[in-house]
Amino acid sequence: MPQRVAFVTGASTGIGYEAAIKLSAAGLAVYAGARRVEKMEPLRAHGITVLPLDVTDDDSMVAAVDTVLHQHGRLDVLVNNAGYGSYGSLEEVALDEGRRQFEVNVFGLARMAQLVIPGMRAAGSGRIINVSSIGGKMYEPLGAWYHGTKFAVEGLSDSLRLELKQHGIDVAIIEPAGTDTEWGTIAGEGLLAVSGAGPYREQARIVAAALASTSGSALSTPPGTVAKAIVQAATARRPRTRYPVGRGARTILALRKFLPDRAFDTVFWNFYKRFAG
Numbered sequence: 001m002p003q004r005v006a007f008v009t010g011a012s013t014g015i016g017y018e019a020a021i022k023l024s025a026a027g028l029a030v031y032a033g034a035r036r037v038e039k040m041e042p043l044r045a046h047g048i049t050v051l052p053l054d055v056t057d058d059d060s061m062v063a064a065v066d067t068v069l070h071q072h073g074r075l076d077v078l079v080n081n082a083g084y085g086s087y088g089s090l091e092e093v094a095l096d097e098g099r100r101q102f103e104v105n106v107f108g109l110a111r112m113a114q115l116v117i118p119g120m121r122a123a124g125s126g127r128i129i130n131v132s133s134i135g136g137k138m139y140e141p142l143g144a145w146y147h148g149t150k151f152a153v154e155g156l157s158d159s160l161r162l163e164l165k166q167h168g169i170d171v172a173i174i175e176p177a178g179t180d181t182e183w184g185t186i187a188g189e190g191l192l193a194v195s196g197a198g199p200y201r202e203q204a205r206i207v208a209a210a211l212a213s214t215s216g217s218a219l220s221t222p223p224g225t226v227a228k229a230i231v232q233a234a235t236a237r238r239p240r241t242r243y244p245v246g247r248g249a250r251t252i253l254a255l256r257k258f259l260p261d262r263a264f265d266t267v268f269w270n271f272y273k274r275f276a277g
Contacts (some may be wrong), residue, residue: 005066005072007031008235009053009112011080012039012125014181016132019079021046026231028077029102031068055082056100057109065115074123080109081131085146085187088205090193095139098145105149110156117169129233132146134175134201134249138256140269142191142200142207161241172233175253176226177246178214188212198241209275221246 006023010016011032016041020032024046032043033053040050051067054060068075086093086101113128121127135143136150154173161171178184188208195204214220229243244250255265 087191089229176248180220184214
């Protein structure tokens with residue numbers, strides 16, 4: 001059997017970085033892509049090929065996939081991990097920023113899938129792993145744009161799974177809870193910059209504190225734990241459709257499933273207020 005080939009987007013830090021390492025350790029030939037190429041340099045020591053990738057630039061995405069296909073003639077696993085969180089009140093976030101949030105988190109993901117599907121379809125096999133979030137099943141105040149993208153990723157992935165099944169291609173969704181990366185700190189800082197001084201400032205203070213709590217906290221999940229779930233999805237003979245992963249992920253998803261909306265609103269907001277003191 002030829003060596004399977006994987007491409008990981010958003011691999012400069014956190015989940016993508018760890019996933020690239022663990023996929024390589026599992027025996028796959030791994031390509032890692034991100035805008036911050038210098039952050040990925042240490043991955044070369046693991047035998048990983050580093051490529052520049054901007055998921056808002058079509059030429060960049062086409063060039064990256066073409067490089068993999070030229071060098072290996074195949075691409076078996078796509079890990080769509082690139083993304084960020086844009087927070088702030090819907091009233092105050094500029095529409096251009098809302099569009100950019102969807103461009104990175106949804107359209108970039110969809111375009112990468114478009115580029116790899118023809119080769120997978122021709123081979124009669126393949127795996128597309130979309131990193132969503134428990135935020136694709138629940139919500140936060142001041143997170144309308146971010147959660148809108150993750151809800152979109154969930155629906156897109158489910159539809160894609162059904163349409164690609166006939167061609168032997170599996171689609172799996174990774175749903176992390178709060179992960180110990182720079183993501184939460186950056187998202188919280190962005191939130192305060194947009195809504196920290198206006199009519200939503202008190203709410204912004206609370207949500208920003210909750211977001212920041214995922215960075216360097218015992219309550220958060222190490223990115224390596226999420227990366228293990230990605231490897232499972234990539235290597236299982238029959239992957240699960242969803243992989244909730246991280247501290248509290250299953251509990252939160254269960255509460256969202258069984259509690260009425262307003263009851264969930266109350267439980268969730270009382271929990272968040274704990275972080276602001």
